[in-house]
C-alpha cells in the first residue's frame with residue numbers, strides 16, 4: 341500500500357488540531373510541531389456559533405462541548421458610573437441560533453483528545469527552516485531533525501513564524517488601535533449566568549460569571565503606540581487601567597491576579613495577507629486571517645477552514661490547486677468579517693467623548709430589535725457567505 345501523504349502542521353491551536361483531524365478523514369497523516377511544552381493555557385471564554393457548530397458536530401465533539409459550555413442569560417452594558425445603558429439576552433446576540441460559550445483551553449484539550457492515531461504531536465519544538473522542493477517540502481526542526489512533507493500548514497497564530505518564513509511581505513499585522521487582556525480564574529462565589537460590561541471612551545471592561553463559580557475578565561483599551569508587540573506587563577497594567585473602575589471590575593483583576601492564572605495580553609491586529617499559500621505551504625486560522633477578538637468568530641472560522649481544506653485536498657492530487665480552491669471559497673467571507681471587526685471595534689470602544697455620547701444615545705434610543713439586528717448581522721454575513729463556498733457545498 342502506498343504511504344499516506346504527510347502534512348506537517350506548525351501550531352497546536354484550534355486550527356492546527358482541527359486540521360489534523362480532518363486530514364485523517366481523507367487518508368492523510370499529520371505531524372504537529374508546537375513550540376510550547378504543552379497545550380497553550382490562554383484561558384478565556386469564547387463563543388462558538390454559526391457554521392462551525394456543524395463542523396464540530398461532524399467531528400463528534402459538539403455534544404461533549406455542549407456539556408461543558410457556559411450558559412449566559414444576559415449581557416448588561418453599563419457606563420463607568422454604573423448606569424445601565426442596555427441589556428441583551430445572550431441568545432438574542434446570536435440571532436436565536438445555537439451558540440456555545442466555551443473556554444478556549446477546554447476546546448483545545450478536547451481537540452487534542454480526539455487526535456486520530458495517524459497524528460503525532462511534538463511539543464517544545466520549533467521549525468528553523470522550510471524549503472519547498474516542488475514535489476515535497478523539507479522542514480528542519482530545532483532538534484536537528486529533518487522532515488519531508490507533502491504539505492506544510494502554518495497554524496501558528498496571529499504572529500505566525502511560518503508566514504514570515506514563506507512570504508516576502510512581512511507586515512501582515514494591521515493594528516486596530518486596541519489592546520486587550522483576558523483571563524479565567526476560579527472563585528468560591530455563587531455561580532451565576534451573567535455578563536456585565538462597563539464602557540467609557542477608549543475602554544471596555546467585561547466580567548463573565550461562569551457556571552462553576554469561575555469568572556472570565558476581559559479588558560479592551562485604546563492605546564496608540566507602535567510597533568504593537570506582545571505585552572508582558574500582566575496584571576500590573578490591569579491594576580493601573582482599572583484603578584477607578586467599579587468594584588466588580590477591580591475585584592476581577594484582584595482575584596485573577598491572586599489566583600495565579602495565566603493572562604493573555606496583546607495588541608488587537610487583523611492579519612491581512614494577500615495570499616494564504618505558496619507552493620505546498622498554506623496558512624490556516626489566525627496565521628492567515630486573524631479577525632481580532634472583536635469579531636468573536638476567529639476560532640469558528642479556523643474550524644470551518646480546516647474542514648474545507650480537507651475537502652479540497654480530497655478532490656485533487658494537485659496540492660497547489662487544492663490550496664487555491666480553499667482560499668477562493670473562504671476569502672470573500674473573511675474579508676467581510678474583517679471589515680465588520682473594525683465596525684464593531686468602533687461601536688464597542690468609541691475613542692472620544694463625542695463618539696461615546698452618540699453611541700450611548702443610539703444604544704439608548706434604538707429599538708431593541710435594531711440593536712439585536714446589529715449584533716447578529718455578522719453572524720448572518722458569515723452564514724450567507726459560506727452558503728456558496730462553505731463546507732456544506734462540498735462534493736465529498
Ligand SMILES: Cc1cc2nc3c(=O)[nH]c(=O)nc-3n(C[C@H](O)[C@H](O)[C@H](O)COP(=O)(O)OP(=O)(O)OC[C@H]3O[C@@H](n4cnc5c(N)ncnc54)[C@H](O)[C@@H]3O)c2cc1C
Pocket residue numbers: 350351352353354355356373374375376380384385386387388444465466467495496497498499500501502520521522558604624625626627631632633636637638639640641642
Ligand atoms: C480574548 C479573545 C476572545 C475571543 N473570542 C472569540 C469568540 O468568542 N469566538 C471565536 O470564534 N473566536 C474568538 N477569539 C479568536 C480565537 O481565539 C482565535 O481566532 C483562535 O484561537 C485562532 O486559532 P489558531 O489555531 O489559528 O491560533 P492560536 O489559537 O493562536 O494557536 C496557535 C498555536 O501555535 C503555536 N505557535 C505559535 N508560534 C509557533 C511556532 N513558531 N512554532 C510552533 N508553534 C507555534 C502557539 O503556541 C499556539 O498553540 C477570541 C480571541 C481572543 C484573544
